[in-house]
Amino acid sequence: MADDINPGYQYPFDMPSEEAVAFKDGAMEGKPAGVPASYDEGGSTRWSPEAISEVHALAQLGRYQVRGYNSFNKQLPTFDDLTFVPATMTRLPLEGYRENCETKTILGGGSGLVENPLELDIPIYIGSMSFGALSASAKAALGYGASKVGSMTCTGEGGMLEDEREASDTLVYQMTPSRYMLDLDHLRRADGIEIAVGQGAKPGTGGLLLGMKVSKRVADMRSLPEGVDQRSTVRHPDFLGADDMQVKVEELRLATDYKVPIIVKMGATRPRYDVAIAAKAGADIVVVDGAEGGTGASPELLLNHTGIPIMTAIRAAREALDDCGMSGKVSLVAAGGIRSGVDAAKCLALGADAVMIGNAAMMALGCNTPRYAEDYATLGTSPGACHHCHTGLCPVGIATQDAELEKRMDVAAGAERVARYLTAMTMEVSLLAKSCGKSTVHNLEVEDLRALSLEASAFAGVKLAGIDREFSW
Amino acid sequence: MSETVITVGDRHIREVHREIQAAAEQGGHIVLKDARSRHNLGVALPAGANLHFEGSVGYYCGGLNNGATITVERNAGWGVGEAMASGDITVGGYAGMSCGASMLGGVVHVKGDAGPRCGVAMKGGDIIVEGKIGYLSGFMAHAGRIIALGGADDACADSLWGGEVWVAGPIKSLGVDSKAIEPRPDEVASIEELLRSRGINDASRDWKKIVSGEKLWHFESRDANAWLMI
Numbered sequence: 198m199a200d201d202i203n204p205g206y207q208y209p210f211d212m213p214s215e216e217a218v219a220f221k222d223g224a225m226e227g228k229p230a231g232v233p234a235s236y237d238e239g240g241s242t243r244w245s246p247e248a249i250s251e252v253h254a255l256a257q258l259g260r261y262q263v264r265g266y267n268s269f270n271k272q273l274p275t276f277d278d279l280t281f282v283p284a285t286m287t288r289l290p291l292e293g294y295r296e297n298c299e300t301k302t303i304l305g306g307g308s309g310l311v312e313n314p315l316e317l318d319i320p321i322y323i324g325s326m327s328f329g330a331l332s333a334s335a336k337a338a339l340g341y342g343a344s345k346v347g348s349m350t351c352t353g354e355g356g357m358l359e360d361e362r363e364a365s366d367t368l369v370y371q372m373t374p375s376r377y378m379l380d381l382d383h384l385r386r387a388d389g390i391e392i393a394v395g396q397g398a399k400p401g402t403g404g405l406l407l408g409m410k411v412s413k414r415v416a417d418m419r420s421l422p423e424g425v426d427q428r429s430t431v432r433h434p435d436f437l438g439a440d441d442m443q444v445k446v447e448e449l450r451l452a453t454d455y456k457v458p459i460i461v462k463m464g465a466t467r468p469r470y471d472v473a474i475a476a477k478a479g480a481d482i483v484v485v486d487g488a489e490g491g492t493g494a495s496p497e498l499l500l501n502h503t504g505i506p507i508m509t510a511i512r513a514a515r516e517a518l519d520d521c522g523m524s525g526k527v528s529l530v531a532a533g534g535i536r537s538g539v540d541a542a543k544c545l546a547l548g549a550d551a552v553m554i555g556n557a558a559m560m561a562l563g564c565n566t567p568r569y570a571e572d573y574a575t576l577g578t579s580p581g582a583c584h585h586c587h588t589g590l591c592p593v594g595i596a597t598q599d600a601e602l603e604k605r606m607d608v609a610a611g612a613e614r615v616a617r618y619l620t621a622m623t624m625e626v627s628l629l630a631k632s633c634g635k636s637t638v639h640n641l642e643v644e645d646l647r648a649l650s651l652e653a654s655a656f657a658g659v660k661l662a663g664i665d666r667e668f669s670w
Numbered sequence: 671m672s673e674t675v676i677t678v679g680d681r682h683i684r685e686v687h688r689e690i691q692a693a694a695e696q697g698g699h700i701v702l703k704d705a706r707s708r709h710n711l712g713v714a715l716p717a718g719a720n721l722h723f724e725g726s727v728g729y730y731c732g733g734l735n736n737g738a739t740i741t742v743e744r745n746a747g748w749g750v751g752e753a754m755a756s757g758d759i760t761v762g763g764y765a766g767m768s769c770g771a772s773m774l775g776g777v778v779h780v781k782g783d784a785g786p787r788c789g790v791a792m793k794g795g796d797i798i799v800e801g802k803i804g805y806l807s808g809f810m811a812h813a814g815r816i817i818a819l820g821g822a823d824d825a826c827a828d829s830l831w832g833g834e835v836w837v838a839g840p841i842k843s844l845g846v847d848s849k850a851i852e853p854r855p856d857e858v859a860s861i862e863e864l865l866r867s868r869g870i871n872d873a874s875r876d877w878k879k880i881v882s883g884e885k886l887w888h889f890e891s892r893d894a895n896a897w898l899m900i
Contacts, residue, residue, distance in 0.1 A: 375791060377793075379753055379772065381735075420831075434752070436748070441748070445729075445730070450684075451714060
């Protein structure tokens with residue numbers, strides 16, 4: 198099963214059976230070794246059920262584990278460590294139910310080079326998730342839902358899906374290193390072009406789509422053999438560093454006649470430098486995707502142990518733009534594990550111009566809903582705990598290419614739920630903004646936040662609650 | 671046929687690009703003088719356009735081509751003909767890295783050598799290199815043909831998904847998961863016919879055809895259940 202590091206080596210005894218390697222002697226009914234749920238919590242904090250099961254799994258597989266969803270790292274700081282301090286005596290709040298708070302968001306208009314910047318009615322949009330990772334029905338539902346509320350979607354890696362182009366009034370076309378089906382006609386049908394140099398879930402690695410999801414239609418769109426385990430390159434085929442990327446940005450501008458903005462999307466790693474370099478390379482919009490970001494499939498260790506949380510990356514990214522005089526010229530988008538309008542408002546206050554959601558939009562479609570219990574059980578999971586996007590056996594028809602499962606993804610109902618969710622998120626953002634005395638959500642600022650933990654204060658440079666001073670180094 | 675002359679010089683590339691696009695709309699032959707190895711010359715051209723660059727060009731010449739015919743007198747920088755959907759590009763001298771990267775169709779014909787990663791991620795069409803192709807040529811190509819008359823450097827045809835790399839002359843080493851197979855006579859005839867159509871008449875060679883070993887198509891564990899342990 199495993200790759201042999203040293204294929205010539207021979208034991209002085211016969212190879213054991215796969216049964217024996219898999220701990221099958223004396224195995225407990227329904228408790229396979231290598232699965233956290235098979236173990237009780239013991240006294241050791243170091244050797245948790247997860248840690249023990251991981252060793253048992255690796256010992257059987259001889260390879261790292263692959264899964265979808267997002268980070269299970271329990272040490273990531275959360276937006277819940279920040280709170281808003283609304284207007285009281287020093288500031289005047291807006292009347293929540295009478296006075297307006299602007300939510301219109303323009304991205305990519307700062308340089309003055311772009312004829313048609315992205316004009317959104319809300320500061321939230323749905324980010325790059327490929328057709329392949331998601332079903333065509335899910336992609337269409339996201340598109341219609343976003344269009345209804347004046348937001349937008351992004352194609353993701355798998356090329357431009359006609360269902361999505363039709364559904365989404367504003368559609369960003371993602372240019373990944375694999376360049377599936379990318380040509381001039383597709384570029385010119387996009388409202389923005391996103392150069393992906395990385396993603397928060399697994400920065401420094403390329404896309405991954407296991408063969409179970411590489412259906413005929415997906416394979417045709419990617420010019421791949423049907424059913425292959427598609428591993429994409431991480432480096433772009435025709436540029437390497439930032440200086441080359443600057444030439445590539447110019448090429449895309451010429452090809453689209455300076456009509457649409459050029460976006461650079463990156464995983465959050467060293468935002469203070471990476472964002473400055475992306476701005477220098479000519480990006481109109483920089484998307485910083487935190488370590489909490491989701492994905493259809495990834496080596497699990499990368500999900501859990503690479504990248505930095507978005508809460509810590511936004512201020513560094515904003516300071517980078519401030520330092521090189523690019524704030525106002527280059528738009529900043531934050532992404533990664535954003536669950537609600539509250540999280541989104543905190544991103545805006547920390548310095549983002551807009552936020553991008555992924556997993557949250559899938560949940561609005563129906564991800565992890567308590568339905569089709571038997572299919573969750575087949576996957577060995579349950580509603581709320583499902584992270585099996587990589588298998589293509591999504592019980593609710595979202596992260597699948599199986600025609601029968603996809604029928605469970607009702608495009609109309611999904612679209613309406615996405616529209617309502619985005620509406621509710623926007624109301625949450627503007628409610629907080631009004632309480633802080635802002636007539637536009639884009640006036641939220643770091644001063645509107647206080648940290649509830651030393652870590653949050655230190656990570657995000659937010660004043661500690663009460664004492665009103667930043668954690669000082 | 672009418673001829674339009676455009677001088678590139680050190681003018682802003684947008685101005686040059688607009689003149690090229692406008693001339694392409696008019697039809698006729700377009701000659702570009704004083705190209706100075708500038709980047710992004712002749713990108714996103716429509717079908718029917720016919721360009722000749724005097725001297726050398728920089729990165730992405732003929733990139734995103736939609737059917738134009740382009741000739742370059744001397745050398746081309748990185749990514750000549752990248753993401754071309756259709757069309758015909760001839761480089762009189764050498765081509766830099768990533769010649770024909772992720773192209774979907776059409777022909778790129780390099781009379782000299784091509785740099786590393788020639789035909790990287792290509793999805794269709796033909797790349798003909800009369801000299802040698804650099805290391806990692808054909809890396810993760812999906813479809814199409816790379817035809818090199820003067821040999822190949824290290825890691826030739828590395829990690830192919832599909833497509834074919836044809837090499838006459840020495841191959842320094844094959845890449846991961848690629849295998850050289852004996853081509854059928856009809857396949858050889860089709861390659862030689864293509865070469866003759868490009869004016870390469872002494873096309874008869876000792877060809878090696880390299881295709882995917884198909885081992886990297888799949889992780890070792892194919893079954894969905896194998897991914898369910900977590």
